Amino acid sequence: MPISPYLSDLRGRVGHALLLLPAVTAVIRRDDRFLLCRQAHAREWGLLGGGIEPLEKPEDAVLREVREEIGVAATIHGIVGAYGGEDLLVSYPNGDRVGYTTIAYSCSIPVDAELQFTDGALIETGWFTTTEIARLPRDRWVDRIIGDAGRPGGVLAADQMSVVEKAVCYVIAEDRLLVFTHDDTDILATGxxxxxxxxxxxxxxxxxxxxxxxxxxxxxxxVTRSLGTEFYDLAPLRDEVALRHFFRLEVVDPEVSAVWQAGEADPATGDSPISWTCRWIPLAQAHVLAGGLGARLGAALR
Structure with a gap:
């Protein structure tokens, strides 16, 4: 959401100096998973929320923020707690410094709701368990709030397993999905x-x-649509967890009957040159995707 006239007027008076602002946070939970988001200017994951406008009730503010940021009507179930201090001191890319005092509300959204980034503030959302959240780069205050919402008095323990971020592409045309298979490796190994x-x-x-x-x-x-994120444990192949970001993409005038070879003459791993064969398969056969790569294919088709 663009800066409000009220806050813009304050900034005109004090410049980038530290402001203490009241705010609200939406703790949206579905079974054992919490909805986290990531803003365009940040690498860290956080919770939905924002500032309270003059004369606005906090409960109205949290419903407005959810509606503005993901285009969904939320339901409030209660207050998780009130938070402030150094963990909620934020420095924005333009130099503005803000110390937030936020009221966190326990909320829910419809199960079939399609999340839309309506105000341009967010670039990604995902549903995560507390174990998965402990592996994410996240805002410092997330642990306190999720700890209180998930298990009273608890805090999230840092998970030391290495996490690597991956991007996964679904390119769909004429009810076909773009896939590939390795030429020189057994399909039972690479799929x-x-x-x-x-x-x-x-x-x-x-x-x-x-x-x-x-x-x-x-x-x-x-990229035409972000389809969400999933964790995938790569053990025993590697002792790390992949945080996969799934996207639907479009190409111009795809030739869905084409079959062609691609590859790497000098792989970054230093191994021998490798090649693979690209083709389009019917969506009805996409269940053959290896290693959890089909986890968000259903979302791509809705």
Missing amino acids: VQVPAGTVRDDESAAQAAERELFEETGLRGA
Whole structure:
């Protein structure tokens, strides 16, 4: 949401100096998972929320923030607690400094709700268990609030297992999905895959998806929708957990009958050159995707 006229007027008077602001936080829970979000200017995950407007009731503010940020009507079930202090001291990219005092509300949203980033503040959302949250880069205050909401008096313990962020691409055209299989490796070892790869430090997950699509298939495509995130434990292959960001992408004028070879002449791992064969398979056969790569395919089709 753009800065409110009230806050804009304050900033005009004090510049970037520290402001103490009242706020609200939505703790949205579904079974054992909590809804977290990530803003365009931040790497860390956090909870939905924002400032209270002049003369606005806090409960009205939290409902407004949820509606503005993800386009969904929420239901309030109670107050989790009130929070402040150094953990809620925020420095924004433009230099503004804010110390928030926030009231956290326990909320729910409809199970079939389609989340939409209506005000442009967010770029991603995901549902996570407390164990998964402990593996995420997250705002400092998340643990206190989730700890109180999930198990009174508890705090989240840091999970030391290595987490690597991945982007996964679903390119769909004419009821077919773009996939590939490795040419020189037994299909029992690698399976049927979709374009995917590691998110670099200097790019967003969506940018990584578009890059990986081109590098692995030679096709240029654009992300049309974020489909959410899933954790995938890579053990026993590797002692790490992948946080997968799933996206639907589109390419211009795809030739869905095409079969072509791609590969890497000099893989980053230092191994021998590898090649794979790209093709389009009917969506009805997409259940063959390997290693949890089909986890968000249903969301891509809705």
